[in-house]
Amino acid sequence: MSIAADTTTLARQVLVTKTAQRPWTGRLLRRSGSWSLGLTLPLLLPLAILGAWQSASTWHWISPQILPAPAVVWGTLVDLTASGDITTNLGISALRVLYGFLIGGIAGLVLGLAMGLSPTVRAYLYPTFNAISLVPALGWIPLLMMFVGIGETLKIIIIAKATLVPIAIAAVQGIRNIPENYFEVGSVFRFSRWQVVRYIVLPAAVPSLFNGVRQGLNHAWLALVVVELLASSEGIGYLMVWGRQLFQLDVVIATMIVIGAVGLLLDQGLQFAESRLLRWRRSAY
Template sequence: MNKKVNNFNVTGLILPLIILLAWHLSVQSGMFPPAILPPIGDVAMAFLNMMESGLLVGDILVSLTRVLRGYLLAIFAGVTLGTLMGTSKHINDFFTLTLNSIRQIPILAWIPLIILWLGIGEESKVAVIFLAAFFPILINTISGMLSTPKGLVEVAALYKLSGWMTFRKVYFPSALPQIFVGLKLGLGISWVAVVAAELIAASSGIGFRISDARSMMEPDVMIVGMISIGVLGVSMDKALTLILDRITPWEK
C-alpha cells in the first residue's frame, strides 16, 4: 500500500514539473513578455513579499472564513433536505421542480441580485458560496439515500426499528460515500464562488487581490493568488478524503 502511495505521489509531480519547465522556457525564449507571463523567480519574489507584508495570509484568512461559513451552511441545508427528499416521495415531489429550476441558473447570474438584496458586505459573499455549494451536496445526498439497498430497509422494518434508527443504522451509512462526493464537489465550487464574489464586490480576500493585481498590471501577484487557491482547495479536499477513509473503512 505504501509503495503505491509513494508511486502515486512521484507520478503526480511529473506534470507540474513539465508545466514549470514549459513556463520557464516560454519566458526565456521571449515567447511571452513578462507583462503577460512573468518569470518564475518574479512570482516567487512576489510570494515572499506578500508573506512578509502579511497581505497573503490576511487574504487567505478572509477568503477561507467566507468559504467555511457558506460551505458549512450548505452542508447543513443540503444534507438535511437531501435526506428528507431521498427518504420521502412526498417531500421529493414537493421540492424537485422548484429546486431543479433554480439549479439551472448559473451562480454568476445570482451575484448581482444577491448584492442588491444583501449589499456588498460579508452576507452577500456567504450567500453566493452557500448557493453554489448547496446543490452538489443536495443532489448527491438524495442519490445516496435513494441508492440504499431495499433489502436493508426491509430488514429494518422487520425488526421494527424507528424512523430515526433506520436512518442512523441503514440510510446514513449506505449514503455516506455518495454524500462525501457531494461535499467534495461543493467544496471545489465554493472556491470558484468566493473568487467570483470577491472579484465583483470586495475590498479583501484572494479574489479581490487578483482583481486588484490585474488593474495594477501585476501578473506575478495574480499567479500567487491563483496558486494559493489551488493549494488551499487541494488541501481541504485531501482532508475530506482522509475523514471519509476514517469513518467508512468498509469502502476501501
C-alpha cells in the same frame, strides 16, 4: 428490550457485510502500495508544467507581461507573503468559505436528506431546486444585494448556495441508489423510521455524501472568486482580480498558486477525514 438491541446489532452486521462488498479491497491495496511512487507520480505533471513555463519565458514564446518568469512569480509570492498581503487576504477568504460552507453544507444535507427520504418533499421541491441550482451565482448577486446588501452576508449566501447544491444532489442520489433489499432487511427487523435512517440510509449514503461534501467545498472555493470580484476590497480572489486590473500578472499567477494549493489541501483534508470516518467499514474485514 435486549432482543430489540440484539436485532439491531444483527441487522447492522448484515448491512455492514453487504455494504462492504464494494471494491474497497482494491483501494486498500493501492493505499498500502509503494509510498515513494505515490509521492512522485503526482509531482510529474506540475514539474513538467514548470519546465514548460520556464522554457516559455527563457525563449520568449509568450510575452513576459502575460506570463512572467517563474522566478518573478516566486519573488512576488515571497513579497506578498512577507508583506502579509497573502496571509491577511487568505484569512478573510478562508473565513468566508468556512461560514458559507458550514451553512450551505448543513442546509444542503437537510434538504438532500428530506428530498431523498420523502417522495412527497421531492415532488414538491426537486424541480424548483434543480432550476434554481442551474442559475449561476453571478445572476443572483444584483437581486440578493437588494435584500442583504453588499456586506459579508451576500458573500456567505453565495458561497453557501454553491455548497448546498452539490451536497443536496449527492444526498438525494446517494439515498435513491440504496438497493431496495437493504430496506427489506430493515423491515424484516421491524425497524422504526428513525432506525431505518440511522442504520440503513446514513451508512449506505455516506460515500456519496462525502463526494457531495468534497464537491461542495470545491464549489465554495470557486464561488469565492466570483463574490470577491464584486463589492469587495479584500480576500484572495480580490487580490487576483485586482492584479489583473493593474496588469500585474505575476500577482495573478501567485494568487492562482495559493488558491490551487489551498484547494488541494482542503480536498486532501476531507479525503483524510473520510477515510477516518469510514474506518468502521474496514473493520468488517
